[in-house]
Amino acid sequence: MKKYAGYLIDLDGTVYNGTERIDAAVQFVKELNRLQLPYLFLTNNSTKHPKDVAKKLMEMDIQATEEQVFTTSMATAQYVKEHYPNKRIYPIGEEGLHKAIASADLTVAETDIDVVVMGLDREITYEKLAIGALAIRNGATFIATNGDVALPSERGFLPGTGSIISVLSVTTGVEPKFIGKPEAIIVEQALAVLGTKKEDTLMIGDNYDTDILAGINAGIDALLVLTGVTTKEDLTAIDVKPTYTIDSLTEWKL
Template identity: 35%
Template sequence: MIRERLNLFDDLSNQKAFFIDMDGVINKGFTLIPGAKEFVEKLKKGRYRFLFLTNNSYFTPGELRRKLLDMGIEVEVDNFYTSAMATASFIKYQKPGASAYVIGGKGLKTELESAGIKLTSSNPDYVVVGETEEYDYSRITEATLLIEEGAKFLATNPDITGPTPRGPVPACGALVAPIERVTGVRAYFLGKPNPIMMYWARKKLKVHTRNSFMIGDRMDTDIVGGLEAGMTCCLVLSGVTSMMDLARYPYQPDYIFESIADINPDTILSKWDRPR
C-alpha cells in the first residue's frame, strides 16, 4: 500500500501542470504584467510543471528565455513550447525523414532540422510557412509551384497579426493567405487553437489532461484550443479579450481572472474536480 501511494505521488500525470500564453498574459512587449513574476515563482516553489505556450515560430526557446530573463523572470529553455516545435513534432510523427521547403525564421528552421527534416526546394514533402522577415515574391512563387506539384501545405499558426510596440504587423496567417488563394489549397495550421499543439505540449511534460490548465488572453486561440484539448481554461483580461467580448462566443472559459496575479496554483481546481 505504501509503495502504491509513493508511485501515485511520483506519477507526474497526477500533478497539476500549467500551459501559459506569453504576450498579454506574462508580458506586453518588453514590459512584465504585474504579478507575472510572482506567479512563475509560485510555480517553481511548488515544483509544478509548466510551459510557456506561444504561437510565435520566429524565435528559438533560447531567445524566448533570454527575453524573459531581461524582464526579470528566470526559467529554463525546456519551459517553452512553440508552434515551430509542434510543427516539427507533427511532421516527424506523420512522415519520419521528411523534407520541407520552408518560408520561416530561425526558430522554425532550427526545430525542423533538429527533428531530422531536410530543408530543400527539390521535390519536398511539405511546404511550411511561419513568421519571417524573408518573405518575397520569389518565395511565394516557389511555394505555390511546389504545392501545385504535390507538396502538402503546413503553417505554424493562423494568427493574422502579431503585436509590436508600434502596433499590429502581419503574422503567419497573413503570409499564408496569398499562397492559399493562388493554389486553392488551405494550409493545415499546427499552432493554437489546434488541440494537437496542446497534445504535443502535454506529451513533453508527461501530464494528463485532467490536471492541465491553459492560461491565455485570447478566446479564439488559447481558450478554444484548451477547451478542445480537454484542459481547464483560465482567461485573463490583461490582454486581448474583455468581459464585453465574452458574450460573442458560444464557449466560455472555466475561470476568468483580471490578470495572472489572481491565479493561485496551489488552490485552483481542475474543472473535473470543481463542485457541480
C-alpha cells in the same frame, strides 16, 4: 478552484505586454517554482528560438529555461516528423522554424518538395512564395505554424503569419493544416513534454480565440486572464466560456 498538476502558459498579454512584464504573472511563476509545479510557456511565435524566448523571460525576472518554452515551430517540426517521416521539406520562415526543422532531423529541400511548411517570414521573397506555390500545385502537403493574421508591434498591428501564408492558400486554393493555437495539436504535444494528464493541466492565456480555444479544442481546462486581448465584453458574445475568467493572476490560488 481545482488544483492542477501542470500549467501551459501563454506569453504576450499573459506574462508580459510587449516589453513590459505583468507583475502578477511574475509572482505567479515564482509561486509555481516554490511549489515545484511543472509549467511550459506556449507560444504561436514561430520566429524565435526557445533559448532567446527564455532569455527575454529571465530578463523580466520570469523563471524560464530553454526547455520550458514550447513554440509553434517546435510543434510543427514534431508534427511533420511524426506524419511525414523521410519526406523532403521546404520551410518558409525565420530562425525559429529553421532551427526546429533542423533539430527534428528533417530533410530540407528546394526541389521535389513533399511538404511546404510556412511560418512568419519577415525576409519573405516572391521566389520563396513561388517555390512554395509550385510545390503545393504539384501535390505537396501544406502546413502552417499558426493562423494569427496580425502581429502586435510598437508600430501597430503588422502582417502576421496567417496573412502571409494566405498568398499560398489563395493562389493554390489549398488551405494549410494549422499547428499552433487554437489547434489541439500544439497543446497535445506540449502535454507530452510537460508530462501531466489532460485532466490535471490548465491552459492559461489572455486571448480567447487562440489560447482558450486551444484548451477547449484539446479538451483541457482553460483560464482566461483579462490582461491582454480579450475583454469581459468580448465574452458576452461567446457561447463556450473559458473554465475560469480572472482579472489578474494574483487571484489564482495554486
